[in-house]
Each structure stands twice: as C-alpha cells, then as structure tokens.
Amino acid sequence: MHGLRALIGGLLLCTGVPICAETMPEISYPQTRRDPVVETLFGEDIADPYRWLEADVRGAPEVADWVERENAVTEGYLAALAQRERFAKRIRSFMDYERFGLQVKAGGRYFYTRNSGLQNQAQLFVRKGLSGEPRLLLDPNAWAADGATALDAWEPSQKGNYLLYSVQDGGSDWRILRVLDVRTGEPLTDQVRWAKFTGLAWVGEEGFLYSRFPVPQEGAAFQGLNYEQAVYFHRLGTPQERDELVYGTPEHPQYGHVADVTQDGRLALITSHVGTDARYELRVIDLAHRKRDGWNAAALVTGFTDDWKLVEGAGRRLWYVTNRNAPRYRLVSIDLDAAKPEWTQVVAEREDILERAGIVGDQLVLNYMRDAASHAEILALDGSAGRTLSLNGIGTASGFRGRPGDPETFYAFTSFNCPASIYRMDLATGVTAPFAQPKMCYDPGAYVVEQRFFTSKDGTRVPMFVVRSRAxxxxxxxxxxxxxxxxxxxxxxxxxxxxxxxxxxxxxxxFALANLRGGGEYGREWHDGGRGANKQNVFDDFIAAGEYLVKEGIAKKDALAIQGGSNGGLLVGAVVNQRSDLFAAAVAQVGVMDMLRFDRFTAGRYWVDDYGHPDREADFKVLRAYSPYHNIREGQAYPAILVTTADTDDRVVPGHSFKYAAALQHADLGDKPRLIRIETRAGHGSGKPTDKAIEEGADILAFVAQWTGLRLPPEATIAHAGTEEGGNAP
Structure with a gap:
C-alpha cells in the first residue's frame, strides 16, 4: 500500500498527547441551574438537581435555552480542532460508493434499495426480472429539505402490485405507514399514524396488519410512556378510523404485539412480548377462515418463557427457531392439522448459536454464529445433511430470504474492512456468485481483522475483534x-x-470491538451473565478489554479511547466513573444515564427486563451502585468526555444526557473537557441523513484524536492501494 511507511513513520513520532496535542482554549461551561430536589428512596437521600432538564425541549423554553448555550460551547470547541475538517473529508470519501440493499422478490418483480454514494437517504427501485430496467419507486431525498425524513421498513404485497412502507421523520420512533401502487408508481390515499415498533404484514392484496399505540396526549408524543399496543387490520382505500382491531390485551396494557403473515398467505402469527426479553407468546389466525371466524387468534405458545422466531409456514405447518430447552437455539416444526399438534425437532441445538433460518425453494438455510462471526448451512426440509456455505473470512452474513419454490436467494456479507456485498445463490446447484459489489477507494486487504480472547475479572473468557492496517x-x-x-x-x-x-x-x-456479557453472542447464559444483578460483569469485561489492549501493546497506555451508544452509552458512563485512569477519551452516545428514572419515559419501561425495577429495593441497590449520573467521582481526573444526543430521541430521551453532562460540568474532574453535542431533527440513530452522519463522525474522531494524540498523515501520504473492482448490478 503506497505511502504506509511514511504514515507509520509519522505516527510513531506522534502518539502521545504531551507531544502532539495542540493547546486548546480553556472551556467556560454554561451556567446550569441546580434545584434542591431530593428524594428518599429505600432510606437513602437521592439528589437530582437537574431534573428540570428532563422536560421536552419543544415545550420548555429554559431547556431549549440551555441546549442552545451548550451547543454553542461544543460547536466552538469542535470547530477549533485542527483535524476536524480533514476527518470529515476522509469519512465522506470512504462513504462515497454505490451500495445496494438485498433483493426482495414478489410477483416476478425485484425490489431493492440503492444509494449512489452520498445521497442522504437510499432510494427504492423495482425491476421486472433480474435483467429488467430499474425503475425508481421512492426517493426519500425529496421528502424534506434537511434530508431527515427517511424510508424505514417496506414490504411488497405477495403479487408485487403494492408496496407498503413506513416513514420516519426527524429520527423519531413513531412511523407513518403509506402505500404505493407499484404498477403506476402512484401513491394511494391510505395513511396510518401512531405506528411504532411495528411489523408490516400483507393480507393478500386487500390490506395489511400493523401495530400501533393509542394517540398520545397533547405534548406527550416524545416522552410519554408507551402502553396498550395492539394489532390492527387496514383495508386499502379506507380511512384509519375504520381499521379493525385484530388483537390487543387491554387487561394487560404493558403487553406488546406484532403480526407476521406466512409467505403463502394462509396464517397470521401474533407474537406478544412484555419487555425487551426474548420471551414470547404466540397466537395463530387462520386467514382462510377469516370470513367465518373473524380475527380468531388461537393460542399456540403461552407463558412468556422462551424465544420464538418465525421461519416460515406452508399451509398449516409452521417452522420456528427457538431456545426452548435449547439455550443456543434449535429448529422446530408443528403441524396444526395433526390430531394433537406438538412441536417436533428438525435441527438439534449445537455449540454454535442458530441466529435465524429460512425456507427457500425446498431447502432450509440456517444462519449460525460462532464467536460473534457468521456461517451458513443449507439442509433438506427434514433437517438431513446438506452443505456449508463458504463465506469470505471473519464477517457477518444476512438475508437468505425467499419463498418455498424459489430457485434462488440473496444474502449480504460484510466485515470491518469491507462494506456489504450482495451475493446470489442458485439453490439447485449451490453456486454462489457476486451480484452487487461496491467499488472502493482503498484496498481491504491492507487492513487486518483479528479475533482475540481476554480474561475478565472473574475469569470469564471474552472475545474481542481487533482491526488495524497491516503496516x-x-x-x-x-x-x-x-x-x-x-x-x-x-x-x-x-x-x-x-x-x-x-x-x-x-x-x-x-479499533477494537469487545463482545461483552449481556449480549447474545453465546446464547441465554451469556445474556443472563450481564444483566440485572450481574450488570457489573459487563463493566468488568469492558475494563478488562481495555487493560488487555494496553498490556498486549495494541493500545498506547495514555491513548485508549472508548465509545458506546444507548445501552453502550450507559456502559461508557459507568466505566469512566469506575476506572477514569484507564482512558484518555470517552464518547457516550444517546446513553441511559439516570438508572433510577429510566422507566418513566417512552420505551424505558421495557428495559426492566435487563436492568431491573428501580422501585424494588434489591434492584434499586444494584442500579444505584453504577448509575452514571449518580456516581460521578468528584476530585478524580476524568478523561476527555463527549456526550452526544438528539432532540427527537424518543427511545432514550435526551434528558438522560442533559442531566449527566450538567453533572459532569459541575464536578471537579480535572482539566479535560466534558462536552455535550445535541443534534436537532435527529433521534436515536436510525434514519440519520448522510450529511449529519458525516458531521457527527468527524466531530467524534477529531475529539478522540485530540486526546489520544492520533494525527492524520499529510494528504500526500494518504494511500489508496487501488479499487476493489466488482459488478455494479443490479
């Protein structure tokens, strides 16, 4: 790779903050009002001086003023970073490639998304057959001047005549559902509002099933708790007020419900949940008898004890991936026409995690995960031996969608050093061929992806990916x-x-990515090992990962930075409090920072499955011990901290980050900056336009580079070892 020797030579002279960091002006943080709010919880006085910052910025002028003042300080600081514009330029360059989404086939038509490179939002196309001329169906880039209105999920009807899609505005979790006539390209008048956490499931060509909540009270749309989700049927050409209630549980308003329909259109499946845990109840509706029986949802699985992932249905037979009696998952089937329907095992549990499965043609496609990396197998419908699908190294495979009888399927493969390529697999021959590969401005082979394992505090072996240039x-x-x-x-x-x-x-x-406990990398046991009373294990794992990187000579001792978002933002806040000496910089994005009040806003009530209940004493003591907002350690030298959030985040409301940042700025934590970056017209992350993503990425990298001593080489030495040539189909 041309110029790498020069790059490394410069880097080795410039890896420590004392040698390389420019002198930055002293930060004058905005004054933030502190109120004498104190609550006594389980015998302990809990101060919450910044509770007023929980108010929705749209209806609270004093909060809006605070946001404006904080952003002025942060924007001024970030703009002064010498490398900020160059990082923006480099991110833009790496993002400027044509990329495609997976093909979805319906009625002889192929639907897919495409971004030409730097479009704020991907466009949706359709073509007749694989060699047909692409036709633009939807262009979200024309929906809003700032590019912040996005195409979210979409689903063609079985015959491919209609397209149901959801619209996301400003990053919110709320969705607007609309329908397009694929044949004419014209939108229908149908519009459904207040959908959230919903599936999109067609019932023939006449209408669709979706999930929605009641209309929020005035001013509560972005902060009010979400209760009473129910499944409805919308018939095309009718107003939302006439939608039919399919399934709801008013006696259990905390339950949520999502609908699926099998590919042959025979059965609708209602999956019910209580929180974020993968513990579900299942009900089945025979759509062939709907005119006679109505929306009769018969119980299939009850008890909220296990995970159930629908694979497919054919007639009245169903296939599911489940962890019932199999912590690492297995494939089961049930015949609803049997005299006594029972679940039968098709593919037994293995050491690897069975993530998902599909039925395409007359074969099963099983997607497994081993040590957080993907591999796939193709078996006969009875589970008998088939063949392993070869993937290109350490990475993630996804897709494998299709219908019984289809001759083909498509899947995507990506890794840290290469963007997603789309592959087509001929199911009759097993031959896999590239279908759409991006042309890149660099050589993926110039970067090395390794998997390493380290030992956590309690002796648990934890995997971690490490990515570096070969040089x-x-x-x-x-x-x-x-x-x-x-x-x-x-x-x-x-x-x-x-x-x-x-x-x-x-x-x-x-760059390193640690597969901490609490995740799903090794099934139910791994998840249980990092939640509730075991949450400290997650923080211990992350701290051990940092110590390993320094000990092994990968990370420079005074140049280790950490980053995490959402639950990962909580992770960053907690470990900074516990081991402020280990890190030079920390980026906490859209984090859950007040662990004593998280369950009072929007979807926060769902999270008690992982975190516990703040109003129960045993859980309170665990939460109080690590809550980032409540455990800032006055008098210790903290790393440079950048907190990021957005005004339309209605998943983790921005009040979490507002309060945390205010507390950081008030405390005596040394001379390094504690800043908050507050995006407007953005939410928890999804739907973010390309321009905003580039700006945020440049701000974060420039901030982290400033405090770790990383310096971009002169532009003349930035190397591009050639392009990865590949087809631009479809």
Whole structure:
C-alpha cells in the first residue's frame, strides 16, 4: 500500500498527547441551574438537581435555552480542532460508493434499495426480472429539505402490485405507514399514524396488519410512556378510523404485539412480548377462515418463557427457531392439522448459536454464529445433511430470504474492512456468485481483522475483534486505539463496516470491538451473565478489554479511547466513573444515564427486563451502585468526555444526557473537557441523513484524536492501494 511507511513513520513520532496535542482554549461551561430536589428512596437521600432538564425541549423554553448555550460551547470547541475538517473529508470519501440493499422478490418483480454514494437517504427501485430496467419507486431525498425524513421498513404485497412502507421523520420512533401502487408508481390515499415498533404484514392484496399505540396526549408524543399496543387490520382505500382491531390485551396494557403473515398467505402469527426479553407468546389466525371466524387468534405458545422466531409456514405447518430447552437455539416444526399438534425437532441445538433460518425453494438455510462471526448451512426440509456455505473470512452474513419454490436467494456479507456485498445463490446447484459489489477507494486487504480472547475479572473468557492496517500491525508498536462495546439486551455485536472507523484506521489508529456479557453472542447464559444483578460483569469485561489492549501493546497506555451508544452509552458512563485512569477519551452516545428514572419515559419501561425495577429495593441497590449520573467521582481526573444526543430521541430521551453532562460540568474532574453535542431533527440513530452522519463522525474522531494524540498523515501520504473492482448490478 503506497505511502504506509511514511504514515507509520509519522505516527510513531506522534502518539502521545504531551507531544502532539495542540493547546486548546480553556472551556467556560454554561451556567446550569441546580434545584434542591431530593428524594428518599429505600432510606437513602437521592439528589437530582437537574431534573428540570428532563422536560421536552419543544415545550420548555429554559431547556431549549440551555441546549442552545451548550451547543454553542461544543460547536466552538469542535470547530477549533485542527483535524476536524480533514476527518470529515476522509469519512465522506470512504462513504462515497454505490451500495445496494438485498433483493426482495414478489410477483416476478425485484425490489431493492440503492444509494449512489452520498445521497442522504437510499432510494427504492423495482425491476421486472433480474435483467429488467430499474425503475425508481421512492426517493426519500425529496421528502424534506434537511434530508431527515427517511424510508424505514417496506414490504411488497405477495403479487408485487403494492408496496407498503413506513416513514420516519426527524429520527423519531413513531412511523407513518403509506402505500404505493407499484404498477403506476402512484401513491394511494391510505395513511396510518401512531405506528411504532411495528411489523408490516400483507393480507393478500386487500390490506395489511400493523401495530400501533393509542394517540398520545397533547405534548406527550416524545416522552410519554408507551402502553396498550395492539394489532390492527387496514383495508386499502379506507380511512384509519375504520381499521379493525385484530388483537390487543387491554387487561394487560404493558403487553406488546406484532403480526407476521406466512409467505403463502394462509396464517397470521401474533407474537406478544412484555419487555425487551426474548420471551414470547404466540397466537395463530387462520386467514382462510377469516370470513367465518373473524380475527380468531388461537393460542399456540403461552407463558412468556422462551424465544420464538418465525421461519416460515406452508399451509398449516409452521417452522420456528427457538431456545426452548435449547439455550443456543434449535429448529422446530408443528403441524396444526395433526390430531394433537406438538412441536417436533428438525435441527438439534449445537455449540454454535442458530441466529435465524429460512425456507427457500425446498431447502432450509440456517444462519449460525460462532464467536460473534457468521456461517451458513443449507439442509433438506427434514433437517438431513446438506452443505456449508463458504463465506469470505471473519464477517457477518444476512438475508437468505425467499419463498418455498424459489430457485434462488440473496444474502449480504460484510466485515470491518469491507462494506456489504450482495451475493446470489442458485439453490439447485449451490453456486454462489457476486451480484452487487461496491467499488472502493482503498484496498481491504491492507487492513487486518483479528479475533482475540481476554480474561475478565472473574475469569470469564471474552472475545474481542481487533482491526488495524497491516503496516500498523507489522510495526508491533502501540497506537491510539478506539474500543467499542454494548453488552446488553441479548444483542450480538458482529463485524460490520463503518466509514468513520475506516478514517480512524487509515490515520494509523486501531479499533477494537469487545463482545461483552449481556449480549447474545453465546446464547441465554451469556445474556443472563450481564444483566440485572450481574450488570457489573459487563463493566468488568469492558475494563478488562481495555487493560488487555494496553498490556498486549495494541493500545498506547495514555491513548485508549472508548465509545458506546444507548445501552453502550450507559456502559461508557459507568466505566469512566469506575476506572477514569484507564482512558484518555470517552464518547457516550444517546446513553441511559439516570438508572433510577429510566422507566418513566417512552420505551424505558421495557428495559426492566435487563436492568431491573428501580422501585424494588434489591434492584434499586444494584442500579444505584453504577448509575452514571449518580456516581460521578468528584476530585478524580476524568478523561476527555463527549456526550452526544438528539432532540427527537424518543427511545432514550435526551434528558438522560442533559442531566449527566450538567453533572459532569459541575464536578471537579480535572482539566479535560466534558462536552455535550445535541443534534436537532435527529433521534436515536436510525434514519440519520448522510450529511449529519458525516458531521457527527468527524466531530467524534477529531475529539478522540485530540486526546489520544492520533494525527492524520499529510494528504500526500494518504494511500489508496487501488479499487476493489466488482459488478455494479443490479
């Protein structure tokens, strides 16, 4: 790779903050009012001086004023960082490639998304057959001047005549559902509001099933608790007021419900949940008898004890992936026409995690995860031996969607050093061929993806991915390193591409992703090991990951930064309090920072499955011990901290970050900055336009580089070792 010797040579002279960090002006934080709010909880007085910052910025002028003053300070600081504009330029360069979404086939038509490179939102296209001429169906870039109105989920009807899609505005979790006539390209008059956490499920070509909440009270749309979700049927051409209630549980307003329909249109499945735990009840509606029986939802699984993931249905037979009696999941089936319907095992539990499965053609496609990386297998419908699908190294495979009888399926494969490529697999021959591969401005082979294992505080072996340029790895000298983690809600962190991370790697830094307990990388046991009373294990794992990176000579001792979002923002806040000496910089994004009040806003009530109940004494004591807002350690030297949030985040309301940042700025924590970056017309992350993503990425990298000593090489030495050539189909 041309110029890497020069890059490394410059890097080794410039990896410590004392040598390289420019002198930054002293920060004058805005004055933030402190109120004498104190509550006695389980015998302990809990001060909450910044509770007034919980108010919705839209209806609270004093909060809006505080946001404006904080942003002025942060924007001034970030704009003064010498490398900020160059990082923005490099991120933009890495993002400027044509990329495609997976093909979805319906009625002989192929639907897919495409972004030409730097469009704020991907467009949706359709074509007749694989070789047909692409036709633009939806262009979200025309929906809002600031690009912040996004196409969210979409689903063609079975015959491909209609397209149901959801619209996300300003990053909110609320969705507006609309319908397009695919044949004419014209929108229908149908419009459904107050949908959230919903599936999109067609019932023939006549209408669709969706989930919604009651209309929020005035002023409560972005902060009010979400209760009484129910499934409705919307018939095309009718107003929302005439939608039919399909399934709801008014006697249990805390339950949520989502609908699916099998590919042959015979059965509708209602999946009910209580919180964020993968513990569900299932009900089935025979759509063939709907005119006679109405929306009769017969119980299939009760008890909220296990995970059930619908694979497919054919007639009145169903296939599911479940962890019932199988912590790492297995494939089961049930025949509803049997004299006594019972679940039968099709594929037994293995050491690897069975993430999902599909039925395409007359075969099963099973997606497994081993040590947080993907591999796939193809079996006969009875589960008998088939073949392993070869993937290109450590990465993540997704897709494998299709219908019984289809001759083909498509899947995507991505890793840290390469964006997603789309592959087509011929099910008859098993031959897999590239279908859409991006042309890139760099050589993926110039970057090394490793998987390492480290030992946590209690002796648990934890995996971690480490990514560096080959030149950095070969030099065997520590460099500024960015460590990322999440550790919660049964979420598995797997390899994936990020343009911002590539800009960091190109500059000579290392990136690490730790697969902490609390996630789903090793099934139910791994999740249980990092939640509730075991939450401290997650923080111990992350601290051990940082110590390992320093000990192994990957991260420079005074140049280790950490980053995490949402539950990962909580992670960053907690470990900074516990080990402020270990980190040079920390980025806490849209984090849950007040663990004693998280359950009082929007979707926060769901999170008690992972965190516990603040109003129960045993849980309160655990939460109080690590809550980032309540455990800031006055008098200790803290790393440089950048808190990020958004005014339309109605998942983790911005009050969490507002209060945390105010408390950081009030405390005596040393000379490094404690700043908050508050995005407007943005939410928890999804739907963010490209321009905003580039700006945020540049701000974060420039801030972290400032406090870890990473310096971009001169532009003349930035290397592009050639492009990865590939087809631009479809």
């Amino acid at each position: 950095v790895a070969k030099a065997k000298l520590p460099v500024p390193t960015l460590l990322y983690g999440y550790g919660g809600f049964d979420v598995s962190l797997t390899p994936g591409f990020s343009s911002a991370r590539m800009a960091w790697l190109e500059a000579g830094g290392a």
